[in-house]
Amino acid sequence: MSAALPGESCERAGGIMSAEVAEQSAVLRRILRDGTPGIREVAAAIAAREPRFVLLTARGTSDHAALYAKYLLEIRCGLPCGLASMSTTTAYGAKPDLTDVLVIGVSQWGGSPDLVASTWAAREAGATTLAVTNNPDSALTAVAEFHIDVLAGPERALPATKSYTASLLSLYLFAEALGGRDGAAAGDLPDLAQRVLARTGEVRALASRYRFAERMVIISRGYGYPTAKEAALKLMETCYIPALSYSGADLLHGPLAMVDNISPVIAIVPEGKGGEALQAVLARLRARGADLFVVGSQAEVEAASAGFVLPTDGVPEELQPILQILPLQLLAHEVAIARGQDPDAPRTMAKTPETD
Missing domain, CATH: 3.40.50.10490 (Glucose-6-phosphate isomerase like protein; domain 1)
Known part of the structure; x- marks a missing residue:
């Protein structure tokens, strides 16, 4: 059995994943062209609140994007970060004081009940909340105060590919803007x-x-x-x-x-x-x-x-x-x-x- 190449019928095994992997250069270009202004606007509004700490919430592939954001925000912005354990609020009912904390929920579809519930709980606890998703109409977007659309387009294959790299670039541009930089170094990435x-x-x-x-x-x-x-x-x-x-x-x-x-x-x-x-x-x-x-x-x-x-x-x-x-x-x-x-x-x- 051979792999389906971009442009071949998606009826063949692996054809959908293959096609979506091949789209990533175009997705990166779209984010740089169409997504950057909105990301900078969100970053400016959040920077004005001067958050003292960042909590990142995610699962699966999105959790790895969140871990990447942790490195960015700590190294590039000097903000201490943690990866949240959602069950502390959703299962155990913890009510931490999140005043002056930025909570970032990262999710491809933005529909995970525990992610939505923990983001809502964080907002009620005083946090500034940001949803980073590939779905602007998601439940996570609805409960968060701010939203960044990673603009990957519909992802039909079950393994997430283009939404992952789209999340990485969007989080990079957000961190750069939060730190007062323009993110111009990303310009060559699509090529x-x-x-x-x-x-x-x-x-x-x-x-x-x-x-x-x-x-x-x-x-x-x-x-x-x-x-x-x-x-x-x-x-x-x-x-x-x-x-x-x-x-x-x-x-x-x-x-x-x-x-x-x-x-x-x-x-x-x-x-x-x-x-x-x-x-x-x-x-x-x-x-x-x-x-x-x-x-x-x-x-x-x-x-x-x-x-x-x-x-x-x-x-x-x-x-x-x-x-x-x-x-x-x-x-x-x-x-x-x-x-x-x-x-x-x-x-x-x-x-x-x-x-x-």
């Missing part, structure tokens, strides 16, 4: 994304290497860590491969013992401080004879067993996650096809789960 997505054949060849994998480990550090978590989720939900994601630092605190020369390790190696911090981990993995697949620079790929070279020369480290996930989305799609599965319709998945 760079198109270059990556044009290399589907390269990823398809790599996928044959991993079609029989029984387990994978995905690691990164810094801004790349959310990419590791999202890549693991994509492999699990489309290929049914147990995929464990770790910060490189955490891998050394015990889990390194499970690494051998059979189960592949995927390392997302950013160009910047995150990549520098990962070097000691990569050395340990090579010493153990790991089957190491690297997403990163030419030099990093050449030092690994296999990999995908990213066009990130001159791209700020904080923007690289938008490119890093693209070959890994393609890999999940191609491995699923190679294993005889349909990535458009993963078993047990629903588009609007009870907890999003």
Whole structure:
């Protein structure tokens, strides 16, 4: 069974996911052109309130986008951030004082009952609330004070792809505007994304290497860590491969013992401080004879067993996650096809789960 290419019939297995992955360059361009003014307006209104802390709420793929926003807001804006445990309010009835706190709910569809309930509870507790969704008519949008539409367009495949990168770029532009910057560094992303997505054949060849994998480990550090978590989720939900994601630092605190020369390790190696911090981990993995697949620079790929070279020369480290996930989305799609599965319709998945 071969993968459906962009432009082929979506009746073939994986055709819808493949088509939506291929749309991402256009989606990024749309956000930069049409979404930036509204994002700046929202950021200005929130900045005027001078929030002292940020809480991010999300689940699944959106949780990884929220983790990316945590890195952005702490590093770029100097705002302490936390990832909220929604059950503290929805199940346990906690009533924290959220005065001067910004609560950001990130969700593709914005319909998860616990996310909606926790956002409403946060607003009643004094928080400034912001919904970041791909659905301006959602329940989450209705209960939040502010909204950012990530403009990804309808996403029909069950695995989220274009809504994830759209959320990353929208959150980047929001953080930049909140910090008084224009986000102009993102201007080249659509063209760079198109270059990556044009290399589907390269990823398809790599996928044959991993079609029989029984387990994978995905690691990164810094801004790349959310990419590791999202890549693991994509492999699990489309290929049914147990995929464990770790910060490189955490891998050394015990889990390194499970690494051998059979189960592949995927390392997302950013160009910047995150990549520098990962070097000691990569050395340990090579010493153990790991089957190491690297997403990163030419030099990093050449030092690994296999990999995908990213066009990130001159791209700020904080923007690289938008490119890093693209070959890994393609890999999940191609491995699923190679294993005889349909990535458009993963078993047990629903588009609007009870907890999003």
